[in-house]
Amino acid sequence: MMAFVDRLRRGRFPLMVLASLLLLLIAGVATTVVSERGLKQQLAREAEAQADLLASAVSGALAFDDRAAAQDYVDAVQVNPNVMAAAVYDENNRVVASFARPGETISTIATPRDRTTRFEDGRLYVVRPVEEAGQRLGTARLRLLDTPPSQRFSRYVGLLLVLGLAVLVVVVLAVAQGALRRANRELERRAEALAETNLLLQQQMTEREKAEEALRQSQKMEAIGRLTGGIAHDFNNLLMVASSGIELLDRTDDPKKRKRLSEGVRQAVERGAALTRQMLAFSRRSPLKADVLDLPTQVEGLRFLLERSLREDIEVIVDLPDGLWRIEADAGELELALLNLAVNARDAMPNGGTLTLSAQNVPGGEGAHDTVCLTVADTGTGMSQAVTSRVFEPFFTTKEVGRGTGLGLSQVYGFARSSGGEISVESAEGVGTTFTLCLPRSEKPATIPGPAQTPAAETGKARRRGGRLLLVEDDDAVAAGVGHMLRDLGYTYVRAAQAADALSILEGGERFDLVLSDMVMPGELDGLALGNEIRRRHAGLPVVLTTGYSEAASAASAENFRLLLKPYGIGQMETVLAEAIGEGRAGV
Amino acid sequence: MTRTRRTAAGLAAVWGLALLIAATPVAASHGLEYAVKANYLVRFAAFVEWPPRVFSSAQAPVVICVVGRDPFGRTLDTAVRSQTAYGRPLAVRRPAAATELAGCQIVYVGEGGAAAMTAAESQPGLLTVTDEASSDERGAIHFVISRERVRFHIDQTAAMRRGLTISSRLLNLALTVRAR
Numbered sequence: 001m002m003a004f005v006d007r008l009r010r011g012r013f014p015l016m017v018l019a020s021l022l023l024l025l026i027a028g029v030a031t032t033v034v035s036e037r038g039l040k041q042q043l044a045r046e047a048e049a050q051a052d053l054l055a056s057a058v059s060g061a062l063a064f065d066d067r068a069a070a071q072d073y074v075d076a077v078q079v080n081p082n083v084m085a086a087a088v089y090d091e092n093n094r095v096v097a098s099f100a101r102p103g104e105t106i107s108t109i110a111t112p113r114d115r116t117t118r119f120e121d122g123r124l125y126v127v128r129p130v131e132e133a134g135q136r137l138g139t140a141r142l143r144l145l146d147t148p149p150s151q152r153f154s155r156y157v158g159l160l161l162v163l164g165l166a167v168l169v170v171v172v173l174a175v176a177q178g179a180l181r182r183a184n185r186e187l188e189r190r191a192e193a194l195a196e197t198n199l200l201l202q203q204q205m206t207e208r209e210k211a212e213e214a215l216r217q218s219q220k221m222e223a224i225g226r227l228t229g230g231i232a233h234d235f236n237n238l239l240m241v242a243s244s245g246i247e248l249l250d251r252t253d254d255p256k257k258r259k260r261l262s263e264g265v266r267q268a269v270e271r272g273a274a275l276t277r278q279m280l281a282f283s284r285r286s287p288l289k290a291d292v293l294d295l296p297t298q299v300e301g302l303r304f305l306l307e308r309s310l311r312e313d314i315e316v317i318v319d320l321p322d323g324l325w326r327i328e329a330d331a332g333e334l335e336l337a338l339l340n341l342a343v344n345a346r347d348a349m350p351n352g353g354t355l356t357l358s359a360q361n362v363p364g365g366e367g368a369h370d371t372v373c374l375t376v377a378d379t380g381t382g383m384s385q386a387v388t389s390r391v392f393e394p395f396f397t398t399k400e401v402g403r404g405t406g407l408g409l410s411q412v413y414g415f416a417r418s419s420g421g422e423i424s425v426e427s428a429e430g431v432g433t434t435f436t437l438c439l440p441r442s443e444k445p446a447t448i449p450g451p452a453q454t455p456a457a458e459t460g461k462a463r464r465r466g467g468r469l470l471l472v473e474d475d476d477a478v479a480a481g482v483g484h485m486l487r488d489l490g491y492t493y494v495r496a497a498q499a500a501d502a503l504s505i506l507e508g509g510e511r512f513d514l515v516l517s518d519m520v521m522p523g524e525l526d527g528l529a530l531g532n533e534i535r536r537r538h539a540g541l542p543v544v545l546t547t548g549y550s551e552a553a554s555a556a557s558a559e560n561f562r563l564l565l566k567p568y569g570i571g572q573m574e575t576v577l578a579e580a581i582g583e584g585r586a587g588v
Numbered sequence: 589m590t591r592t593r594r595t596a597a598g599l600a601a602v603w604g605l606a607l608l609i610a611a612t613p614v615a616a617s618h619g620l621e622y623a624v625k626a627n628y629l630v631r632f633a634a635f636v637e638w639p640p641r642v643f644s645s646a647q648a649p650v651v652i653c654v655v656g657r658d659p660f661g662r663t664l665d666t667a668v669r670s671q672t673a674y675g676r677p678l679a680v681r682r683p684a685a686a687t688e689l690a691g692c693q694i695v696y697v698g699e700g701g702a703a704a705m706t707a708a709e710s711q712p713g714l715l716t717v718t719d720e721a722s723s724d725e726r727g728a729i730h731f732v733i734s735r736e737r738v739r740f741h742i743d744q745t746a747a748m749r750r751g752l753t754i755s756s757r758l759l760n761l762a763l764t765v766r767a768r
Contacts, residue, residue, distance in 0.1 A: 057757070059757055060635065060755065060757030060758050060760055060761050061757075061760075061761065063631040063634065063635070063757075064628060064631060064758075064761045065624075065737070065738075066761050069760065069761060132631075132634040132635060132755075132757075133633070133634035133635070133672075133673045133674045134634070134672045134673060134674060134675060135630075135631065135633075135634045135671060135672065135673065
């Protein structure tokens with residue numbers, strides 16, 4: 001039973017609908033029955049009334065045996081078409097007057113009956129006693145046609161139609177509701193599935209984010225490891241060269257040998273400086289100076305360095321046409337970029353080959369700037385597609401540990417981007433690699449004639465210059481080294497370990513030609529503040545600031561101080577100091 | 589119960605006989621004619637309304653008096669038995685003198701009872717019934733033989749004068765009705 005109900009509830013016809021249908025049916029049947037009964041009662045009442053009328057009218061005729069009068073009354077009943085037969089019987093149940101429609105019969109002697117109303121075989125029989133003042137005179141009898149079934153049916157056709165319509169409406173509604181419910185259920189199911197999928201997706205996303213974070217972390221660790229390994233190795237090599245060179249310098253007096261050794265040490269130091277510059281450029285802490293450069297001059301100045309970086313089995317072809325446009329870029333960075341490209345080419349050609357450095361003007365189209373494109377091509381091993389696509393990534397290197405830092409091409413890329421230019425690479429395995437570096441054209445006149453060089457040959461022949469300097473340097477070792485160079489250049493100096501000391505020395509009235517100060521120092525005043533203070537108190541006294549820290553350098557440049565970037569050679573020092581003192585004297 | 593049924597059966601037999609006779613030509617039997625008339629006398633009681641003061645009590649019978657020569661004999665007594673009118677029983681009285689009509693509601697004036705007509709004039713609530721066969725004078729109801737059947741004339745004026753109301757059903761059956 002419960003299962004049946006349950007099935008009904010789940011079925012296409014819910015209980016409510018079944019109940020409604022049942023209710024409708026019951027209501028219909030009840031209405032029909034009530035109406036039928038009512039109609040029958042009405043029919044009976046009408047017939048009884050007619051019989052009563054007849055009985056009352058015919059009483060006199062019966063009492064006084066007036067058949068004609070009785071017949072008149074009976075005939076009057078015929079007016080009702082439903083009356084099939086009518087008769088009046090006397091007290092002894094003998095017929096006195098009667099009429100019958102065709103097919104109906106009247107018995108001459110009636111069965112004694114009292115008041116009767118009964119339906120039988122589609123006929124309604126009504127018997128009424130004829131009485132007058134309590135005297136029984138006989139009976140009046142009527143036989144009426146009961147409503148025929150067809151007529152009765154036609155009476156309920158309307159009701160049936162309405163009922164049928166109602167049932168139809170209920171069924172249609174039920175079916176529609178069922179369909180709607182099913183659709184809703186389906187929708188709900190889908191929404192749930194969607195929510196589930198969404199949740200899964202979110203979980204996956206979270207997991208993926210975690211994984212990516214972990215990957216980034218591991219990549220960072222790998223990069224740092226690679227960097228540390230590479231740089232440490234490079235520096236160790238350079239330190240090895242420097243230390244061994246210095247030791248050997250002490251052991252020999254042969255000027256030729258000494259010259260070669262000192263040259264080796266100087267080169268190692270230069271390479272170390274280049275390495276740190278490279279790292280700073282990579283970390284974007286090196287200030288980019290926008291110089292307007294003449295490419296042939298720059299490349300020509302670099303040729304010497306290039307040839308020294310490369311091996312004998314590598315032929316260098318420089319092809320720079322006349323009339324190349326000038327470009328605007330940091331000269332040092334350009335030099336470094338070209339060196340990096342050259343070193344990269346060298347390493348790609350372990351068995352020798354040709355390095356071609358060429359350039360050409362590339363007029364910009366609509367909306368694009370004119371550029372000058374430098375091409376560095378080698379005839380080396382080339383790179384696979386996978387390597388080509390990663391070649392500018394920081395710390396990416398194909399060289400074994402110690403051979404490369406992975407920063408070279410990254411520096412080139414950074415330089416190209418920060419100069420407003422572009423770098424591209426084409427490579428075919430076994431054929432070679434071509435890097436194309438395009439830099440924007442400049443209309444300004446050249447500001448730098450050539451790469452800053454400190455030829456080692458000039459070091460020894462440095463002219464002696466006179467002058468008294470105030471050296472502000474907190475690091476004793478650096479102070480000693482710088483002092484050495486200063487004395488070598490013919491300057492005398494007084495050292496102050498802090499900015500405050502320097503200021504008190506200056507207040508002491510001693511005369512100086514120049515103040516050379518480190519920028520990053522302990523104490524309340526740093527080099528920059530000291531410089532500004534000196535400018536305020538002792539106008540005309542030139543100040544040269546020195547630092548190895550690029551941010552400090554750019555701050556000093558912004559304040560228009562002359563700068564000497566660490567590490568610097570004695571030649572650089574000589575030039576900068578001489579210029580500064582010369583300007584100071586001219587100013588005074 | 590058994591008694592009542594037997595009585596009813598007997599009555600039915602008598603009435604059946606009476607009607608059967610009534611249906612046959614009156615000339616055939618003088619006795620039958622009077623049986624019908626006796627029957628009619630009883631019936632009149634049901635079609636006439638008397639003023640209540642005529643009766644001494646609610647249960648007082650409707651008294652049919654026969655004055656003059658009595659043509660009915662036992663027939664009338666039989667017809668009256670167990671009949672009622674308006675809940676009152678019926679009774680038959682035969683006064684010694686035709687003028688002694690006190691307590692009568694219906695008076696049948698037989699041969700030689702003409703004096704009753706004069707006496708009746710002074711008695712309200714008295715229905716006078718005369719017969720063509722025995723009297724030329726007409727009462728409120730006057731029996732005649734018409735087409736071999738017992739019929740009657742009605743003098744409604746006379747009846748109303750005495751405070752009587754005659755049912756229209758009875759009036760309908762009269763051969764003539766004398767009205768104002």
